[in-house]
Structures are given as C-alpha cells and as structure tokens.
Amino acid sequence: MTPKELVQQAMEAMQLAYAPYSGYKVGAALLTSSGRVYRGCNIENAAFGPSNCAERTAIFKAVSEGERAFDAIAVVGGKDGVVTGVFPPCGVCRQVMQEFCGPDFRIYMGRGDGSFESVRLDELLPYGFSAEQYMKDPAVGGTAEKEESQ
Numbered sequence: 001m002t003p004k005e006l007v008q009q010a011m012e013a014m015q016l017a018y019a020p021y022s023g024y025k026v027g028a029a030l031l032t033s034s035g036r037v038y039r040g041c042n043i044e045n046a047a048f049g050p051s052n053c054a055e056r057t058a059i060f061k062a063v064s065e066g067e068r069a070f071d072a073i074a075v076v077g078g079k080d081g082v083v084t085g086v087f088p089p090c091g092v093c094r095q096v097m098q099e100f101c102g103p104d105f106r107i108y109m110g111r112g113d114g115s116f117e118s119v120r121l122d123e124l125l126p127y128g129f130s131a132e133q134y135m136k137d138p139a140v141g142g143t144a145e146k147e148e149s150q
C-alpha cells in the first residue's frame with residue numbers, strides 16, 4: 001500500500017460522508033501495521049455534538065476490530081466533496097491518534113490532484129498528552145496498572 005493508494009482510498013471513503021449540515025465531506029483511510037486498511041467518513045448529527053470526524057471513525061472501527069498498531073492515515077476533505085487543498089485533522093482527532101500511534105505515525109493530507117502533504121504525528125501534535133505521561137504519576141499510574149492486570 002503506497003501513500004498515494006492510501007490517499008485514493010480516503011477519496012473513496014469520502015463519498016460515504018454524511019454531512020447534511022456543514023456540507024464538508026471528509027474521508028480517511030487508516031493503514032494498520034498488519035497491512036489492513038480501515039476507512040472512515042464524517043458522520044454529522046442534527047444535535048451537532050454527536051458528530052464524528054472521518055479520522056476517528058476509521059480509528060474506532062479498527063480498534064473495535066482488535067487493531068492497535070497503526071502506520072499511517074490518509075485524510076481528504078472539502079465542501080460538497082470537492083477537494084481543493086489539504087484538510088488537516090482537528091485537535092480531537094490528533095489526540096485520538098496520540099493514544100494509539102507513535103511519534104513517527106504518518107498523516108498524508110491529500111490535495112485532491114493526486115498529490116499529498118506528509119507529516120509525522122509529533123509535528124501535528126507537539127507536546128502531546130499521552131498514556132505514557134498519564135502513567136508517570138505513581139498514584140494514577142498505579143491504579144491504571146492494577147486495572148489493566150485484573
């Protein structure tokens with residue numbers, strides 16, 4: 001799976017976006033370390049708050065199927081599904097990536113003409129708050145470890 005092919009998969013995922021409110025259609029394609037691809041699209045809601053981004057749809061689909069090791073994600077988006085430039089992941093999606101992905105996890109942002117911009121997660125989310133940071137506190141970390149081993 002080349003980055004270009006992953007971006008193409010994100011373009012296809014975008015077609016299924018449910019975005020009747022904003023009109024912004026977004027698609028994502030997540031590459032697991034085992035070589036599988038999970039696609040996602042944004043899914044909006046009349047109450048706005050429950051809306052979900054394409055990236056998180058793809059990541060949650062993968063995690064719910066037992067996948068936890070990821071190499072890269074491709075993201076494309078644009079008004080009415082017309083991609084005119086990169087569509088960078090929102091802050092919440094960056095934080096969800098931080099939970100499961102290492103600093104060298106790649107984000108390919110498609111420009112809509114077959115080209116893409118490639119950034120690492122530690123460029124997209126510098127000083128990110130991680131599970132590692134959380135576990136540093138002996139009190140909090142201790143509890144989390146106990147729960148994990150039960």
Ligand code: THU
Binds near residue numbers: 022025026041042055
């Ligand atoms: N959106 C995504 O799917 N991913 C992002 O990273 C940014 C925003 C969606 C949410 C909403 O449905 C639409 O784009 C406009 O914000």
